Amino acid sequence: MKKVFIYDTTLRDGTQAEGVSVSVEDKLRITEKLDDFGIHYIEGGWPGSNPKDDEYFKKVKNLRLKNAKIAAFGSTRRAYLRVEDDPLIQNLIKAETPVITIFGKAWDMHVTEALKTTLENNLEMVYDTVRYLKAHTDEVVFIGEHFFDGYKSNPDYAYAVMKTAQEAGADFLVLADTNGGTLPIEIESIIKQVKEKGLDGKLGIHAHNDSDTAVWNSITAVLNGAVQVHGTINGFGERCGNANLCSIIPNLSLKLGYETIPEESIRRLKELSNFVADIVNLPVPKNMPFVGDSAFAHKGGVHASAVLKNPKLYEHINPELVGNRRKILVSDLAGKSNIIYKARELGIEIDEKDPRITELVQEIKRLENYGYHYEAAEASLELLIRKHLGMLKKYFDLDAYRVLIARRYTDKEPVSEATVRIKIDNHYEHTASLGYGPVNALDRALKKALVEIYPSLSEVELIDYKVRIINESAGTAAKIRVLVESKDRERKWGTVGVSDNVIEASWQAVVDSFIYKLVKDGV
Ligand SMILES: CC(=O)SCCNC(=O)CCNC(=O)[C@H](O)C(C)(C)COP(=O)(O)OP(=O)(O)OC[C@H]1O[C@@H](n2cnc3c(N)ncnc32)[C@H](O)[C@@H]1OP(=O)(O)O
Numbered sequence: 296m297k298k299v300f301i302y303d304t305t306l307r308d309g310t311q312a313e314g315v316s317v318s319v320e321d322k323l324r325i326t327e328k329l330d331d332f333g334i335h336y337i338e339g340g341w342p343g344s345n346p347k348d349d350e351y352f353k354k355v356k357n358l359r360l361k362n363a364k365i366a367a368f369g370s371t372r373r374a375y376l377r378v379e380d381d382p383l384i385q386n387l388i389k390a391e392t393p394v395i396t397i398f399g400k401a402w403d404m405h406v407t408e409a410l411k412t413t414l415e416n417n418l419e420m421v422y423d424t425v426r427y428l429k430a431h432t433d434e435v436v437f438i439g440e441h442f443f444d445g446y447k448s449n450p451d452y453a454y455a456v457m458k459t460a461q462e463a464g465a466d467f468l469v470l471a472d473t474n475g476g477t478l479p480i481e482i483e484s485i486i487k488q489v490k491e492k493g494l495d496g497k498l499g500i501h502a503h504n505d506s507d508t509a510v511w512n513s514i515t516a517v518l519n520g521a522v523q524v525h526g527t528i529n530g531f532g533e534r535c536g537n538a539n540l541c542s543i544i545p546n547l548s549l550k551l552g553y554e555t556i557p558e559e560s561i562r563r564l565k566e567l568s569n570f571v572a573d574i575v576n577l578p579v580p581k582n583m584p585f586v587g588d589s590a591f592a593h594k595g596g597v598h599a600s601a602v603l604k605n606p607k608l609y610e611h612i613n614p615e616l617v618g619n620r621r622k623i624l625v626s627d628l629a630g631k632s633n634i635i636y637k638a639r640e641l642g643i644e645i646d647e648k649d650p651r652i653t654e655l656v657q658e659i660k661r662l663e664n665y666g667y668h669y670e671a672a673e674a675s676l677e678l679l680i681r682k683h684l685g686m687l688k689k690y691f692d693l694d695a696y697r698v699l700i701a702r703r704y705t706d707k708e709p710v711s712e713a714t715v716r717i718k719i720d721n722h723y724e725h726t727a728s729l730g731y732g733p734v735n736a737l738d739r740a741l742k743k744a745l746v747e748i749y750p751s752l753s754e755v756e757l758i759d760y761k762v763r764i765i766n767e768s769a770g771t772a773a774k775i776r777v778l779v780e781s782k783d784r785e786r787k788w789g790t791v792g793v794s795d796n797v798i799e800a801s802w803q804a805v806v807d808s809f810i811y812k813l814v815k816d817g818v
């Protein structure tokens with residue numbers, strides 16, 4: 296099996312993404328995680344660029360890494376300085392990493408316009424820097440910045456830059472599509488040409504995603520002989536991001552038979568994706584291939600029906616191979632199969648031929664049309680299914696609720712007060728409570744009324760509350776959907792309510808939340 300070295304630049308190019316800022320501790324945690332997953336190279340940052348990166352390189356030496364080699368990143372020497380006198384080069388050496396990665400200009404226009412130097416001097420900068428660094432570290436990775444654009448502009452020069460780096464001793468010659476404008480067909484053609492011309496070192500690829508082709512550009516490079524692939528977890532990075540390792544790794548390993556990271560790590564890929572997303576505070580888009588929450592979610596009734604017969608009918612791989620899971624969604628696009636799958640997933644015994652399933656599908660479509668949305672409120676969906684199948688106990692009846700919001704001249708904030716009167720068996724409970732807002736007051740008053748009979752409700756906490764106006768064009772007559780997220784010591788769940796009135800919609804969602812808790816506790 297051919298091996299491809301995975302080179303992660305989440306901590307360097309990834310942090311060049313808009314909105315990302317990570318602490319040294321964050322960087323160290325990500326380093327340990329990437330190492331644990333068997334990533335071969337971790338580019339930690341640019342020593343000398345900022346105090347955080349300097350501290351990172353001091354501290355990373357103390358980590359006991361099992362798999363990864365840490366790379367310090369920088370550029371070729373300044374056009375007008377000797378390597379010995381260039382502080383940026385000296386900082387790279389001071390980082391004391393086993394790998395140093397430098398980028399050098401491979402596009403003639405960049406040499407003359409950005410560096411403002413001559414093409415010959417740039418070749419000398421590449422040669423001097425690689426040679427010098429090679430004497431100070433184990434491995435030097437040379438990135439030909441803008442290699443593909445450079446090749447399209449001046450093929451001989453772009454080739455000469457890479458060949459110079461090879462002659463100076465670079466261990467990997469990485470071809471970069473820095474502006475991300477190159478297409479897979481061009482990657483293939485250009486790599487073939489440079490190999491024919493005589494670039495016979497170990498090639499790598501560093502692709503950006505501006506044309507939405509970074510993953511396939513990287514894979515094309517591998518298919519044409521590249522043995523090192525640069526990318527980031529979840530693909531975030533400068534502008535539109537870098538090549539997404541969460542797609543490259545499974546494509547190479549599961550589909551094309553290359554050795555990348557160990558199989559058991561690939562089985563936890565979603566965990567790695569979520570881990571990095573949480574730390575950098577950039578959520579994983581639901582529709583991200585392989586690791587997104589919707590990557591294996593089936594919504595259309597036709598899809599659900601087929602997946603129940605054989606998942607392969609609508610899934611390109613088994614989701615478990617990358618640590619993801621199959622989801623069957625229930626919505627107005629559902630058919631009987633969605634309901635059967637969902638009910639079984641929830642542990643509800645259901646006979647496929649039960650005529651109530653068809654009625655339930657129609658009821659869900661009616662409610663979704665009214666404004667309910669069950670994808671984000673699975674607890675309400677479970678209650679609806681149970682109720683329809685006669686499997687939901689009556690825990691209490693609402694007799695009345697009332698919410699008052701008042702602000703006197705002397706009050707700093709409005710005061711919310713709720714009263715609730717409910718009937719349990721033949722007994723009435725009548726309670727009142729103040730709250731931070733009307734929903735909080737209702738939640739407290741209802742809990743007060745129920746907790747003596749159902750003590751486990753004291754564990755329920757409402758942790759999120761979202762309000763959405765559904766048919767906005769109707770102005771004040773618009774319907775309001777409230778989604779509530781609740782938790783107890785073990786789980787989180789979502790419930791929904793819809794009404795013309797925000798308090799009534801909130802009440803429905805809160806009531807569902809409490810009932811769901813009682814169902815799950817087996818009360
Ligand atoms: C394609 C990439 O993603 S490369 C990585 C980009 N990442 C970053 O830039 C983040 C870290 N960068 C930094 O902290 C700073 O830019 C530093 C410390 C590297 C340099 O800071 P400064 O000295 O203030 O320079 P500044 O950022 O304004 O400009 C970049 C300089 O690097 C030079 N440079 C750019 N590429 C190269 C190269 N391959 N080789 C040598 N010099 C280069 C530019 O010509 C410019 O030099 P000049 O100031 O003499 O015109």
Ligand SMILES: CC(=O)C(=O)O
Pocket residue numbers: 308398438439440441471472473474501503
């Ligand atoms: C070096 C680098 O990040 C690039 O060429 O895109």
